[in-house]
Amino acid sequence: MLLRPLLLICLFCCAQVVVAQHLNLRFVPTWGGKPVDAEKYYKLPSGDSLQITNFRCYISAISLSVNGKIVYREPNSYHLLDMAEPTTLQLRLSNIPKYDAIHFSIGVDSIMSVSGAHGGDLDPEKGMYWAWQSGYINFKVEGNSNLCNTRRNEFQFHIGGYAGKDNALVQVTLRNVDAPNAMTIEIPLDKWLQQIDLRQQHTIMSPSAEAVQLAKQLAATLNIQQQ
């Protein structure tokens, strides 16, 4: 009978050795380096202003590498970030080895886009699935600006598409030589929105070449926030 607690203690010790480390990942949509405030109006260099009322985004296929070699892949790696729900912006990777770079995709891959209704963060009830033409919306940026000649001056970018030329899934690689246990990844929406002429381009709600371009532009802005 004494054996059992002993065994448990042994197992516990082993587990302690195996669990090398974890990584707390935090994603922050920012404007001017500060978290986006959905209530606030932001000034553009032109003097015009805008408000960002909604930012939602899938982060998927998170992996870690050392010297370009993948050493860790997060299982079932699909996360829906929602600016309005801060807990969704925090992810935790457990049991990870040492690494010097992190990789992930913005959006949902084609396999999940063609294989029916999924649960959890991928559940179509999350509002990130197109009903009229199958496929996930990889990310949504919504708000308003005096530059947009639309109803209530709204802009709506629903960026998605998984097939062929309209595949808007984009990959991000961020190098982080220090390999800390906590990392804050900035999503600088100011840099992204300032590349868009909101007078001309304010509404995208289906897969297109423009959507692919905007996805690439978002991927290029992401960076690790320096402490």
Add this chain to the structure above:
Amino acid sequence: MKKGLVISCLLATVALLSFKTNKIQFAIPKGWPKPVYDFGKNPLSLNKVELGRMLFYDPVLSRDSTTSCASCHSPFNAFTHVDHDLSHGINDRIGKRNSPALMNLAWSSSFMWDGSINHLDVQSLAPITNPLEMDESLPNVIRKLQSNTRYPNLFYKAYGDSVITGQHLLQALSQFMLTLVSKNAKYDSVMRKQAAFTEQESKGYALYKQHCASCHTEPLFTNYSFENNGLYVDNTLNDSGRMAITKLPIDSLKFKVPTLRNLKYSYPYMHDGRFKHLGQVLNHYAMGIQRTPTLATQLQKGVFMNNEEKFYLISFLATLNDKTFVSNTAYGFPKKYFEQSEGL
């Protein structure tokens, strides 16, 4: 100690057995191809099919609780809407296409006339959210179902969880629709060597093989491709079909090839329901084809048929009507659930 173990083993076995008996094996009719639908990811069970059936007939899925799936997909009409060229939704809003007949969906690789939907599980989202159809949102449907007196229990029975999710709701609807298999027409009996074609039907079968079979391929009577069958463009709709989805000019005016099964019950015909009778359909192929750049290669030379041949062909097409399909009570309105209800 031992007794407890035996009892718990017994309980586990009983639980396992009852779970197993609830399972349904999807039967593939002899000689039919392997279904496209991956049943491994959504294994059929009696409780899930029953839940799906109830949802299919429940107008709670629409914004004002007036319109159910069955409103446009009635069992008596091979799950389509008879006599309406274009489908209509809540507040009598008119859609832009004819509602398709629902059958043998496990073999379909895409859905809708333009193939905009890539999987049966996400098909239901389209009519639920389309403003011209049910004009509702998935989160709102879930809220309504969750506060309903019956549904949490039915979801619990089906999924072991009374918390309703979009995934479970959509997969349950798929389960019911997957059971809608039409395989007992006279044609099927003939293929099973349990019946024989009449002389007219045999002649019609030969004509079908000559003129129709390359697109309306046996045994499902469609090859699920998209083709331009030469219809003139209705300028009140200006529907470019598949091109709206792929944006490719080669897909202009192409629509999903529909099955020829159960035509007797599923009129009117074509994506915009423009033909009320089969005779009109055959006349179109014989004389009405519009030569546009994307016209199906099979129709380039025209389809020449005299009146006698048309008569034979229609005789054969009648052998594809499956009375057991449209009268199957397992597919019908689930009265027992709705009887106790207040609103319906």
